[in-house]
């Protein structure tokens with residue numbers, strides 16, 4: 001498969017950057033080709049503007065990202081959890097690139113996408129511990145919003161959300177989380193199911 005990794009972090013020595021690297025190493029070890037979209041390094045503009053809302057043509061920077069997606073069979077987003085949500089860069093990338101008329105054309109059924117099925121993975125470094133996240137229901141809320149709600153509309157099937165809890169914790173903890181990222185890359189499933197078109 002061809003695997004696109006989308007990284008949202010300005011610091012190349014961050015835990016998020018390491019998670020993306022280890023994921024890609026795993027994917028390569030499994031025989032996949034890999035491509036990195038390093039959104040901060042590339043200066044992606046996450047602001048949704050009038051051109052996105054009302055323009056006659058798809059903005060050039062959005063088209064470039066859509067071309068990357070078009071050649072990918074699997075997509076992995078890596079972004080740190082910010083206030084139980086996406087950082088603005090990832091949020092803007094999702095809002096602008098997976099646009100109405102290209103990714104989806106309705107909001108009735110999250111399993112009906114205009115895109116062909118692609119394997120989808122969210123790797124999300126989070127400062128909180130897993131017991132805190134589960135106790136207060138954040139994990140379930142994010143799973144509903146993203147795994148069930150958002151990424152189904154984009155044809156991601158199967159899709160997996162992995163909260164990398166304790167990403168600011170001990171060295172051992174962070175090593176274990178990075179090993180997990182590599183393992184996820186190594187064991188990526190093929191795209192499956194979905195009701196969108198065969199090619200997109």
Ligand SMILES: Cc1cc2nc3c(=O)[nH]c(=O)nc-3n(C[C@H](O)[C@H](O)[C@H](O)COP(=O)(O)O)c2cc1C
Nearest residue numbers: 014015016017080081082083084125126127128167
């Ligand atoms: C603005 C901001 C908001 C954050 N919000 C959360 C949060 O809601 N939940 C959480 O578990 N961690 C939160 N964190 C912690 C980050 O998720 C953590 O610092 C990050 O995963 C560490 O990875 P990095 O080294 O790649 O930045 C927040 C950090 C920042 C800077």
